[in-house]
Amino acid sequence: MPRYRKRPVEIDAHQWHQNGDHPQDGPANREGQVVRYFRRPEPEYSGQTAHDLCGHIWHDHGWIDTLEGGHTVCPGDWIITGVQGEFYPCKPDIFAATYELVEG
Template sequence: MPRYRAKPIEIEAAQWWVNGDHPEDGPTDHEGRIVRYFRHPGPDYAGDVLHEACNRIWHVHGWIDTLEGGHIVCPGDWIVTGLQGERYPVKPRIFTATYEPVEA
Protein backbone atom coordinates (compact mmCIF):
# COMPACT_ATOMS: atom_id res chain seq x y z
CA MET A 1 0.00 0.00 0.00
CA PRO A 2 1.37 3.50 -0.82
CA ARG A 3 2.50 5.65 2.10
CA TYR A 4 2.00 9.40 2.52
CA ARG A 5 3.43 12.14 4.72
CA ALA A 6 1.50 15.23 5.85
CA LYS A 7 2.71 18.47 4.32
CA PRO A 8 4.31 20.79 6.84
CA ILE A 9 1.85 23.54 7.70
CA GLU A 10 1.65 26.17 10.42
CA ILE A 11 -1.46 26.43 12.56
CA GLU A 12 -2.65 28.60 15.42
CA ALA A 13 -3.66 26.87 18.64
CA ALA A 14 -4.69 27.76 22.18
CA GLN A 15 -5.06 25.29 25.05
CA TRP A 16 -8.50 25.41 26.66
CA TRP A 17 -9.12 24.83 30.35
CA VAL A 18 -12.11 27.05 31.21
CA ASN A 19 -14.49 29.42 29.48
CA GLY A 20 -12.56 32.41 28.17
CA ASP A 21 -9.23 30.63 27.57
CA HIS A 22 -9.41 31.00 23.80
CA PRO A 23 -8.10 34.44 22.76
CA GLU A 24 -11.31 35.16 20.82
CA ASP A 25 -13.71 34.03 23.57
CA GLY A 26 -13.91 37.22 25.62
CA PRO A 27 -14.21 37.49 29.41
CA THR A 28 -14.39 34.32 31.50
CA ASP A 29 -17.67 35.35 33.12
CA HIS A 30 -19.50 35.17 29.77
CA GLU A 31 -20.07 32.37 27.31
CA GLY A 32 -17.27 32.20 24.75
CA ARG A 33 -17.69 32.89 21.05
CA ILE A 34 -15.41 29.98 20.06
CA VAL A 35 -15.80 27.48 22.92
CA ARG A 36 -19.31 27.72 24.36
CA TYR A 37 -20.76 26.23 27.51
CA PHE A 38 -21.53 22.52 27.31
CA ARG A 39 -25.30 22.04 27.56
CA HIS A 40 -26.99 18.69 27.38
CA PRO A 41 -30.19 17.81 29.18
CA GLY A 42 -30.64 14.51 30.84
CA PRO A 43 -29.20 12.48 33.68
CA ASP A 44 -26.28 11.10 31.62
CA TYR A 45 -24.71 14.58 31.66
CA ALA A 46 -25.63 15.74 35.17
CA GLY A 47 -23.15 17.88 37.05
CA ASP A 48 -21.73 15.04 39.14
CA VAL A 49 -21.43 12.51 36.27
CA LEU A 50 -17.90 11.99 34.93
CA HIS A 51 -17.02 12.09 31.24
CA GLU A 52 -15.34 8.77 30.47
CA ALA A 53 -12.75 10.31 28.10
CA CYS A 54 -11.16 12.67 30.65
CA ASN A 55 -12.66 11.65 34.01
CA ARG A 56 -13.97 15.16 34.76
CA ILE A 57 -17.52 16.25 35.52
CA TRP A 58 -19.58 17.40 32.54
CA HIS A 59 -20.09 20.88 34.02
CA VAL A 60 -16.45 21.88 33.23
CA HIS A 61 -16.62 20.94 29.54
CA GLY A 62 -17.08 23.17 26.52
CA TRP A 63 -18.67 22.83 23.10
CA ILE A 64 -17.27 23.94 19.74
CA ASP A 65 -18.85 24.02 16.30
CA THR A 66 -16.66 22.40 13.63
CA LEU A 67 -17.03 21.65 9.94
CA GLU A 68 -18.18 18.14 10.91
CA GLY A 69 -20.70 19.39 13.46
CA GLY A 70 -20.33 20.09 17.17
CA HIS A 71 -17.70 18.57 19.43
CA ILE A 72 -17.18 18.34 23.18
CA VAL A 73 -14.11 20.18 24.49
CA CYS A 74 -12.45 18.65 27.56
CA PRO A 75 -10.32 20.79 29.88
CA GLY A 76 -6.77 20.66 28.51
CA ASP A 77 -7.76 20.14 24.86
CA TRP A 78 -6.08 22.34 22.28
CA ILE A 79 -8.29 24.44 19.99
CA VAL A 80 -6.61 24.39 16.58
CA THR A 81 -7.38 26.88 13.83
CA GLY A 82 -6.93 25.23 10.44
CA LEU A 83 -5.83 26.65 7.10
CA GLN A 84 -9.30 27.86 6.17
CA GLY A 85 -10.13 29.31 9.59
CA GLU A 86 -11.96 26.20 10.80
CA ARG A 87 -11.54 25.28 14.47
CA TYR A 88 -11.51 21.91 16.14
CA PRO A 89 -10.39 20.36 19.45
CA VAL A 90 -7.29 18.15 19.66
CA LYS A 91 -6.41 15.99 22.68
CA PRO A 92 -3.11 16.99 24.37
CA ARG A 93 -1.21 13.79 23.55
CA ILE A 94 -2.24 13.96 19.88
CA PHE A 95 -1.34 17.66 19.77
CA THR A 96 2.19 17.12 21.15
CA ALA A 97 2.75 14.14 18.81
CA THR A 98 1.60 16.13 15.78
CA TYR A 99 2.68 19.75 16.34
CA GLU A 100 5.79 21.57 17.50
CA PRO A 101 6.39 25.29 18.19
CA VAL A 102 7.39 27.44 15.22
CA GLU A 103 10.51 29.56 15.61
CA ALA A 104 9.90 33.27 15.01
Template sequence: MPKFRKKSIEIEAHQWFGNGDHPNDGCIAGKITEGLVVRRYRRPDIPGTNTCILCGYLMHDHGWIDTLEGGHTVCPGDWIITGVKGERYPCKPDIFEMTYDEV
Protein backbone atom coordinates (compact mmCIF):
# COMPACT_ATOMS: atom_id res chain seq x y z
CA MET A 1 0.00 0.00 0.00
CA PRO A 2 1.42 3.46 -0.86
CA LYS A 3 2.48 5.70 2.02
CA PHE A 4 2.11 9.48 2.16
CA ARG A 5 3.59 12.30 4.24
CA LYS A 6 1.55 15.35 5.22
CA LYS A 7 2.71 18.49 3.41
CA SER A 8 4.31 21.10 5.59
CA ILE A 9 1.81 23.96 5.81
CA GLU A 10 0.98 26.47 8.50
CA ILE A 11 -2.56 26.47 9.86
CA GLU A 12 -4.41 28.67 12.31
CA ALA A 13 -5.88 26.87 15.31
CA HIS A 14 -7.60 27.82 18.56
CA GLN A 15 -8.43 25.50 21.43
CA TRP A 16 -12.12 25.57 22.34
CA PHE A 17 -13.42 25.08 25.88
CA GLY A 18 -16.71 26.95 25.75
CA ASN A 19 -18.89 29.57 24.17
CA GLY A 20 -16.90 32.53 22.86
CA ASP A 21 -13.46 30.88 22.97
CA HIS A 22 -12.84 31.21 19.24
CA PRO A 23 -11.67 34.77 18.41
CA ASN A 24 -13.98 34.94 15.37
CA ASP A 25 -17.09 33.83 17.28
CA GLY A 26 -18.28 37.40 17.73
CA CYS A 27 -19.52 36.80 21.27
CA ILE A 28 -18.21 37.40 24.77
CA ALA A 29 -16.88 34.32 26.59
CA GLY A 30 -19.32 33.10 29.22
CA LYS A 31 -22.38 34.78 27.69
CA ILE A 32 -25.21 32.61 26.38
CA THR A 33 -25.04 33.75 22.76
CA GLU A 34 -24.61 32.02 19.44
CA GLY A 35 -21.03 31.95 18.15
CA LEU A 36 -20.29 32.53 14.49
CA VAL A 37 -17.71 29.70 14.30
CA VAL A 38 -18.64 27.29 17.10
CA ARG A 39 -22.34 27.42 17.82
CA ARG A 40 -24.44 25.87 20.55
CA TYR A 41 -24.67 22.08 20.63
CA ARG A 42 -27.07 20.78 17.92
CA ARG A 43 -28.05 17.13 18.29
CA PRO A 44 -31.77 16.69 19.00
CA ASP A 45 -31.26 12.90 18.93
CA ILE A 46 -28.87 13.09 21.94
CA PRO A 47 -30.16 15.09 24.95
CA GLY A 48 -27.85 17.73 26.41
CA THR A 49 -28.04 15.99 29.80
CA ASN A 50 -26.27 12.90 28.40
CA THR A 51 -22.56 12.35 29.01
CA CYS A 52 -20.26 12.40 25.98
CA ILE A 53 -18.60 9.02 25.35
CA LEU A 54 -15.47 10.75 23.99
CA CYS A 55 -14.67 13.28 26.74
CA GLY A 56 -17.00 12.61 29.70
CA TYR A 57 -18.55 16.11 29.77
CA LEU A 58 -22.29 16.72 29.57
CA MET A 59 -23.47 17.36 26.03
CA HIS A 60 -24.73 20.81 27.16
CA ASP A 61 -21.03 21.76 27.49
CA HIS A 62 -20.35 21.01 23.83
CA GLY A 63 -20.41 23.12 20.70
CA TRP A 64 -21.39 22.54 17.09
CA ILE A 65 -19.42 23.49 13.99
CA ASP A 66 -20.47 23.37 10.36
CA THR A 67 -17.76 21.89 8.14
CA LEU A 68 -17.50 21.05 4.45
CA GLU A 69 -18.52 17.48 5.37
CA GLY A 70 -21.50 18.56 7.49
CA GLY A 71 -21.99 19.44 11.15
CA HIS A 72 -19.74 18.13 13.92
CA THR A 73 -19.95 18.14 17.70
CA VAL A 74 -17.07 20.02 19.38
CA CYS A 75 -15.90 18.67 22.75
CA PRO A 76 -14.36 21.02 25.32
CA GLY A 77 -10.62 21.03 24.62
CA ASP A 78 -10.91 20.30 20.89
CA TRP A 79 -8.86 22.45 18.55
CA ILE A 80 -10.68 24.39 15.83
CA ILE A 81 -8.45 24.40 12.76
CA THR A 82 -8.77 26.86 9.90
CA GLY A 83 -7.58 25.10 6.75
CA VAL A 84 -5.77 26.45 3.71
CA LYS A 85 -9.02 27.45 1.99
CA GLY A 86 -10.58 29.02 5.09
CA GLU A 87 -12.59 25.93 6.01
CA ARG A 88 -12.88 25.11 9.72
CA TYR A 89 -13.05 21.76 11.44
CA PRO A 90 -12.50 20.29 14.93
CA CYS A 91 -9.50 18.17 15.89
CA LYS A 92 -9.11 16.11 19.08
CA PRO A 93 -6.26 17.31 21.35
CA ASP A 94 -4.23 14.07 21.10
CA ILE A 95 -4.35 14.06 17.29
CA PHE A 96 -3.52 17.77 17.19
CA GLU A 97 -0.50 17.17 19.45
CA MET A 98 0.80 14.36 17.20
CA THR A 99 0.22 16.31 13.97
CA TYR A 100 1.13 19.95 14.63
CA ASP A 101 3.98 21.96 16.16
CA GLU A 102 3.63 25.60 17.18
CA VAL A 103 5.50 28.00 14.85
Protein backbone atom coordinates (compact mmCIF):
# COMPACT_ATOMS: atom_id res chain seq x y z
CA MET A 1 0.00 0.00 0.00
CA PRO A 2 1.43 3.45 -0.87
CA ARG A 3 2.28 5.72 2.05
CA TYR A 4 1.94 9.51 2.08
CA ARG A 5 3.37 12.29 4.22
CA LYS A 6 1.55 15.52 5.01
CA ARG A 7 3.24 18.45 3.30
CA PRO A 8 4.84 20.89 5.69
CA VAL A 9 2.50 23.87 5.86
CA GLU A 10 2.64 26.70 8.36
CA ILE A 11 -0.76 27.60 9.79
CA ASP A 12 -2.27 30.26 11.99
CA ALA A 13 -4.01 28.84 15.07
CA HIS A 14 -5.52 30.29 18.23
CA GLN A 15 -6.70 28.35 21.26
CA TRP A 16 -10.34 29.11 22.07
CA HIS A 17 -11.77 29.12 25.58
CA GLN A 18 -14.71 31.52 25.34
CA ASN A 19 -16.41 34.04 23.07
CA GLY A 20 -14.00 36.74 21.98
CA ASP A 21 -10.85 34.58 22.14
CA HIS A 22 -10.31 34.47 18.37
CA PRO A 23 -8.61 37.68 17.17
CA GLN A 24 -11.18 38.17 14.39
CA ASP A 25 -14.15 37.86 16.76
CA GLY A 26 -13.98 41.04 18.80
CA PRO A 27 -15.23 41.42 22.39
CA ALA A 28 -16.62 38.48 24.36
CA ASN A 29 -19.98 40.17 24.97
CA ARG A 30 -21.14 39.67 21.38
CA GLU A 31 -21.26 36.86 18.85
CA GLY A 32 -18.10 36.36 16.83
CA GLN A 33 -17.74 36.07 13.10
CA VAL A 34 -15.43 33.03 13.31
CA VAL A 35 -16.71 31.23 16.43
CA ARG A 36 -20.41 31.88 16.92
CA TYR A 37 -22.67 31.14 19.87
CA PHE A 38 -23.66 27.49 20.22
CA ARG A 39 -27.39 27.17 19.55
CA ARG A 40 -29.37 23.96 19.47
CA PRO A 41 -33.09 23.72 20.32
CA GLU A 42 -33.01 20.11 21.57
CA PRO A 43 -33.31 19.75 25.37
CA GLU A 44 -30.15 17.61 25.59
CA TYR A 45 -28.17 20.71 24.55
CA SER A 46 -29.65 23.03 27.17
CA GLY A 47 -27.21 25.59 28.55
CA GLN A 48 -26.43 23.89 31.87
CA THR A 49 -26.17 20.30 30.56
CA ALA A 50 -22.58 18.98 30.32
CA HIS A 51 -21.11 17.84 27.02
CA ASP A 52 -20.17 14.15 27.30
CA LEU A 53 -16.84 14.57 25.47
CA CYS A 54 -15.30 17.53 27.30
CA GLY A 55 -17.37 17.96 30.48
CA HIS A 56 -18.09 21.66 29.94
CA ILE A 57 -21.69 22.86 29.91
CA TRP A 58 -23.18 23.54 26.48
CA HIS A 59 -23.53 27.25 27.26
CA ASP A 60 -19.69 27.48 27.23
CA HIS A 61 -19.36 26.06 23.71
CA GLY A 62 -19.09 27.74 20.34
CA TRP A 63 -20.08 26.88 16.80
CA ILE A 64 -17.97 27.25 13.69
CA ASP A 65 -18.96 26.91 10.03
CA THR A 66 -16.42 24.88 8.05
CA LEU A 67 -16.19 23.77 4.44
CA GLU A 68 -17.59 20.39 5.55
CA GLY A 69 -20.46 21.88 7.55
CA GLY A 70 -20.80 23.19 11.11
CA HIS A 71 -18.83 21.93 14.10
CA THR A 72 -19.07 22.38 17.86
CA VAL A 73 -16.13 24.18 19.46
CA CYS A 74 -15.28 23.04 22.99
CA PRO A 75 -13.36 25.27 25.40
CA GLY A 76 -9.66 24.51 24.82
CA ASP A 77 -10.03 23.60 21.13
CA TRP A 78 -7.66 25.22 18.67
CA ILE A 79 -9.13 27.24 15.78
CA ILE A 80 -6.99 26.64 12.71
CA THR A 81 -6.95 28.83 9.62
CA GLY A 82 -6.81 26.47 6.64
CA VAL A 83 -4.92 26.89 3.38
CA GLN A 84 -7.97 28.49 1.72
CA GLY A 85 -8.60 30.92 4.59
CA GLU A 86 -11.31 28.72 6.12
CA PHE A 87 -11.53 28.04 9.86
CA TYR A 88 -11.99 24.76 11.66
CA PRO A 89 -11.62 23.44 15.22
CA CYS A 90 -9.00 20.93 16.35
CA LYS A 91 -8.91 19.06 19.67
CA PRO A 92 -5.87 19.91 21.84
CA ASP A 93 -4.40 16.38 21.77
CA ILE A 94 -4.64 16.15 17.96
CA PHE A 95 -3.19 19.64 17.64
CA ALA A 96 -0.21 18.74 19.88
CA ALA A 97 0.45 15.53 17.91
CA THR A 98 0.22 17.29 14.53
CA TYR A 99 1.69 20.77 14.90
CA GLU A 100 4.74 22.39 16.45
CA LEU A 101 5.46 26.04 17.09
CA VAL A 102 7.43 27.77 14.31
CA GLU A 103 10.37 29.65 15.76
CA GLY A 104 11.27 33.03 14.32
